[in-house]
Amino acid sequence: MELGFLLGSLVKIIAIIAYLYGLMWLLARPSIWIKIAGLVGAFGIVQLALTDINGFRLLNNFDSGLLFQASAMTMVALGLNLIYGFNGQFSLGQWGFYGIGAYAAADITYRWINGDARGLLVLGLGALIGTLTLLGINKWLQRFRGIPVLSSFTLYLIGALITGAAAVYLGNQLNPLLTPLLGSVAEPGPLNSPVAQQVIYFLAVILAGIFAAQISFLFGLPVLTLGSDYFGIATLGFTIVVNTLMINSDTILPFPEMKGGRGMIGIPKLTTWFSAFFFMMAVIIIMRNLVHSSTGRSIVAVREDEIAAKAMGIDVAGAKLMSFVVGSFFAGIGGAVYAHYIGFLSPGTFNFLAGFNPLIIVVFGGLGSMTGTIAASFGWIFFLEGMLRVLLSQMGTEAPTWRFVLYPITLLLLMLIRPQGLFGSIEWGFLKGPEFITAPRQQPEPAHKSAI
């Protein structure tokens, strides 16, 4: 049994890596139809493997659980790779934003199915008015030169607090209009049909991402001015603060439905493979296009040399803030997808020690390699949770804990053998970016040949 399981797990990991490679290869084809066909096909294959045909399923519940966890982890880790790998800001705050996204989205859908639209209204209005306010303040501040960061931060904070209060007030006012349509859990109203719930779920995921991004903007503004090590410590503090707030969400925060340290139960399990795949691919495509744009080059330039980047006319603080906000947006989306897959959120999941997981994945896959991060996310979940945990559990009840000894050893060996990470700077197909960048490097120009 163990041998069969071992082989099966290895085959699965290899199949997934091959699957990802094939998908990236198809997406790199010039024709838009092949790209679309590739996406639909990739979605379809897994969907088929997850469907029950005559009592046979290629991927059982356990495997599909791993798949969803891995896709959520991919989004979080890609966000962290943008912040740490591409922009060079050592951040331990990613897990906090992941938790914020998970709780925010779960709160929206939980309240919705229980006949309360305030979650969606408040966060939706907050995303709309809040973003407009922050952008407005930003536009206004550009008129002045040389404003100290803390002064502009104070203005942003005041703006955010006022819009937050406005969003809560408006949400409470508008709520009675919607509640009759929602019904209750026992008698679902017209806005609680399965299709409507999926729409709300998609909105909730995006709003959770925006909420995490807004928080990261306010947090990042003063903190990103710190040097890299101090920034790491500050973001670690952020993760711990978020975790503490989660544990006390029913006492010091007005969210009794989150049930504090006991964990939030009854979140509708709305994540399907379609939504997980959709959001994962959206994150991958957005990230790839961002990295290969001139903004992406400016992000890398800031990592390489801040002085030179400044001399090029790059707004260094702006580039750092942007990558931090976008990275947190991805984390928020990942958290939201995770929450609706698992259906239960416990503050223990968002404990700062677990926050090192995305960091390890990014380093393992290779800093600044999107391919590495994606492959490592899937490999990590399937190897550690899927294979080692089951194998070790057959050696005794306490044995699975040994995987926390085995993976640091793996990491140690990798760092000794391949310090640049599993993939270094290798990118697969689509992730390589547009043609002129992929053109073979160091190829002599014809003009040069004739000159000789």
Place this chain on the structure above:
Amino acid sequence: MLLEVHNLNVYYGAIHALQGISFHVEEGEIVTLIGANGAGKSTTLRTISGLLRTRTGYIRYKGRDITNTPAQEIVKMGISHVPEGRKIFAPLTVRENLLMGAYTRNDPNEIQRTMERVFASFPRLKERINQLGGTLSGGEQQMLAMGRGLMSRPTLLLLDEPSMGLSPILVEEIFRIIQEINQQGTSILLVEQNAHMALSIAHRAYVLETGRIVLSGTAKEVAENPMVKAAYLGV
């Protein structure tokens, strides 16, 4: 007057690095600041390009006050800074490095045209277009840094120690190209330790000593000054 600097006082914490520096650059000139290590030459350039702030005085560019303007605005106005020690982006290709120099510009055709002009000045960069910046030799890196500085189409180019760590032949080549760039209409403010080379191509020169300007004049006058001869030219 293209650039006018008046009474700059710049501090690094408690250290008074620039103690009331005033000078100017006319359109089409090569002006050089020479001086020993720690005289404040690089600090001056960094203050002009917005990397450092001054406590007193003003910087005027084309008659407009640009004191303490953020660096990205300064680049848009047409001042380009080629920092000391080249500071090229090692994991980016030569082409990507040059594109970074045009970060503040938007029209891709115009950028392409500027890149062709840079390649005309530095043919060696064209040969290495897809090579990673970090794999270039020291001289090529200096050329890349200067080419990158030209990509924003500056009216005023600030060059910080372009001869640093280069062989004498390469130094000659770099200085020849600096003159060429100047003849094409770009004014240049050059900071150098290699006083001899700098004075040979500059129109005017200022000598800095521990944060003060101690001597100024045409390059010829400065080169013939006995104090400069003894201290910097080793004659």
